[in-house]
Amino acid sequence: MNKSDTFKDALRSYRAIFGAVVLFSAAINTLMFVGPLYMLQVYDRVLQSRSEVTLIALTVIAVTMLIIYGVLEWIRSRVLVRAGMQFDNVMASPLFSRVVSSALAAPGAKSEFALVDIDRLREFLTGSGLISLCDVPWVPVFLAVCFFFHPYIGWVATAGAVVIFVLAILNEFTTKKTLNDANSASQAAQHFANTTLQNVEVIRALGMETSLRGRWNAMHRKTLELQATASDRAGVLVSASKFVRMVLQVAILCTGAYLVLEREMSPGMMVAASIMMGRALAPVDQVVGQWKQFIGARSAYNRLSELFTRVPGETERLQLPAPTGQFSTEGLVIAPPGSRNPIVAGVSFALEPGEALALVGPSGAGKSSLVRALVGVWQPIAGGVRLDGSELQHWNKDKLGTYVGYLPQTVELFAGTIAENIARFRDATAEEIVLASQRAGVHEMIQALPDGYETQIGISGRQLSGGQRQRIVLARALFGDPAVLILDEPNANLDMDGEEALVRSLKDLKARNRTVIFVSHKIGLLALSDKALILADGRMRAFGPTREVLQPKAVAPLPVVNQPAVAARAMTVAS
Numbered sequence: 001m002n003k004s005d006t007f008k009d010a011l012r013s014y015r016a017i018f019g020a021v022v023l024f025s026a027a028i029n030t031l032m033f034v035g036p037l038y039m040l041q042v043y044d045r046v047l048q049s050r051s052e053v054t055l056i057a058l059t060v061i062a063v064t065m066l067i068i069y070g071v072l073e074w075i076r077s078r079v080l081v082r083a084g085m086q087f088d089n090v091m092a093s094p095l096f097s098r099v100v101s102s103a104l105a106a107p108g109a110k111s112e113f114a115l116v117d118i119d120r121l122r123e124f125l126t127g128s129g130l131i132s133l134c135d136v137p138w139v140p141v142f143l144a145v146c147f148f149f150h151p152y153i154g155w156v157a158t159a160g161a162v163v164i165f166v167l168a169i170l171n172e173f174t175t176k177k178t179l180n181d182a183n184s185a186s187q188a189a190q191h192f193a194n195t196t197l198q199n200v201e202v203i204r205a206l207g208m209e210t211s212l213r214g215r216w217n218a219m220h221r222k223t224l225e226l227q228a229t230a231s232d233r234a235g236v237l238v239s240a241s242k243f244v245r246m247v248l249q250v251a252i253l254c255t256g257a258y259l260v261l262e263r264e265m266s267p268g269m270m271v272a273a274s275i276m277m278g279r280a281l282a283p284v285d286q287v288v289g290q291w292k293q294f295i296g297a298r299s300a301y302n303r304l305s306e307l308f309t310r311v312p313g314e315t316e317r318l319q320l321p322a323p324t325g326q327f328s329t330e331g332l333v334i335a336p337p338g339s340r341n342p343i344v345a346g347v348s349f350a351l352e353p354g355e356a357l358a359l360v361g362p363s364g365a366g367k368s369s370l371v372r373a374l375v376g377v378w379q380p381i382a383g384g385v386r387l388d389g390s391e392l393q394h395w396n397k398d399k400l401g402t403y404v405g406y407l408p409q410t411v412e413l414f415a416g417t418i419a420e421n422i423a424r425f426r427d428a429t430a431e432e433i434v435l436a437s438q439r440a441g442v443h444e445m446i447q448a449l450p451d452g453y454e455t456q457i458g459i460s461g462r463q464l465s466g467g468q469r470q471r472i473v474l475a476r477a478l479f480g481d482p483a484v485l486i487l488d489e490p491n492a493n494l495d496m497d498g499e500e501a502l503v504r505s506l507k508d509l510k511a512r513n514r515t516v517i518f519v520s521h522k523i524g525l526l527a528l529s530d531k532a533l534i535l536a537d538g539r540m541r542a543f544g545p546t547r548e549v550l551q552p553k554a555v556a557p558l559p560v561v562n563q564p565a566v567a568a569r570a571m572t573v574a575s
């Protein structure tokens with residue numbers, strides 16, 4: 001059962017409000033007749049009869065109708081504002097989950113722009129864009145009234161509407177591709193700038209600013225050039241359509257005056273017809289003016305629709321009992337997201353609660369890739385990973401995160417306080433946070449900071465040292481006391497104190513029957529492992545009790561290139 005199947009399903013909840021807006025637009029457009037009718041009556045009745053009473057009565061009726069018109073406009077805008085909020089309520093959470101899943105499955109797909117797309121679509125649907133669209137069906141009604149005044153008037157107004165509409169279509173054809181290209185170029189430039197700015201220190205230290213600025217400038221200029229081309233083309237057409245409208249005003253009055261002279265129409269009808277044609281052309285004109293937003297909203301809709309189709313919603317899982325920590329893999333084959341070329345193949349092992357497994361192997365052997373599959377961020381292309389006998393996919397994703405603690409090779413912290421980072425931004429008590437940091441042996445270090453647990457850290461915790469960050473990330477992994485801990489090079493940035501704290505944490509985890517898997521070549525840590533798995537060239541070369549596996553003779557024959565590296569590594573750790 002899917003919580004939210006597709007984007008279109010989610011949009012359906014917006015239908016009732018959309019229906020209300022259409023109804024309001026219908027009432028508002030009906031009240032548009034007040035102006036022309038008033039003119040007609042004043043010219044043809046009041047001026048003819050010279051009756052002030054009629055003028056007052058007509059004016060009172062017209063003003064009353066216009067008050068209703070004003071109130072309806074006001075209610076329509078309030079309804080649209082609330083619709084925007086409801087749209088956001090329905091869409092925001094499923095969209096965010098899909099953006100995360102999409103970024104995992106296709107890291108280069110710039111999925112984060114979906115969050116901008118949703119704003120663009122909402123602004124169109126709940127702003128003047130939708131109002132213009134709702135007014136368009138009234139164009140034929142206003143034109144029919146023009147024909148009712150006189151066929152000549154009707155034809156002039158229809159010709160005007162057709163010319164303005166053709167200009168709108170031309171606008172679409174001449175600017176659509178360029179605007180889309182400009183949009184993509186702008187996204188690419190923004191993505192480049194975002195990723196570049198994450199590495200400002202390297203940029204400054206290595207003197208890369210000029211070359212990177214040149215690259216960004218080129219991308220930025222391309223966007224501007226495309227936007228300028230589109231705006232130039234659109235500008236010609238928008239000016240042409242304004243010119244056509246002015247000419248039409250003259251043409252309609254000219255036709256009306258001619259018909260009055262010919263006694264086929266009253267002067268009141270001439271003025272009313274001119275206003276009526278203005279009403280008929282206004283929505284067409286607005287749509288021409290809104291074209292750019294419309295194209296933007298339509299591309300946003302298409303991209304969101306594609307995202308919601310490509311990334312299915314989270315399937316609701318049965319709540320499985322908290323795991324004891326049995327962890328196993330069978331014939332695991334792993335490829336990076338979006339690829340079918342295996343990086344790691346043939347990994348099978350089983351661990352009982354309380355056992356520690358060391359993953360060893362030369363650089364590029366596939367250890368981090370294996371770890372990504374073990375924590376469920378990469379889906380295996382064959383085989384499976386089981387926690388307490390159930391495939392990882394069968395566990396609720398959020399719950400799995402609390403049962404399996406993870407320390408990635410690249411230490412990333414999020415903007416917030418140390419306490420929030422350790423608590424994984426969940427609601428947590430101070431006791432839970434302190435317990436996790438005590439278990440990670442980092443409580444004293446945090447307390448020694450001027451703001452302690454409330455220390456604000458930037459995106460990558462810049463004011464903390466590499467070792468401090470790594471120890472906080474270990475506390476984050478230990479938060480909630482997960483049954484399984486998977487640590488990718490947990491000692492990479494640690495000093496002696498940090499390593500001692502890590503060894504104590506691992507001993508404590510084992511003593512409390514937690515299952516631990518870690519990547520490391522440090523003898524101090526390997527000594528704590530019960531089992532070892534040697535990975536080389538993406539293949540499992542050996543698995544078993546650490547003492548047996550890390551004897552040189554236990555390593556299966558390796559391809560010529562990697563044999564010396566792994567053998568040397570195995571010799572080192574075994575000595």
Ligand SMILES: Nc1ncnc2c1ncn2[C@@H]1O[C@H](COP(=O)(O)OP(=O)(O)OP(=O)(O)O)[C@@H](O)[C@H]1O
Nearest residue numbers: 336337343361362363364365366367368369370409
């Ligand atoms: N996202 C990815 N897309 C494509 N190839 C990848 C991806 N991540 C890793 N690889 C490739 O997979 C291989 C194994 O990389 P991995 O990072 O798993 O090795 P490792 O054993 O952890 O190395 P190290 O000890 O240096 O961290 C490498 O050849 C790497 O280029």
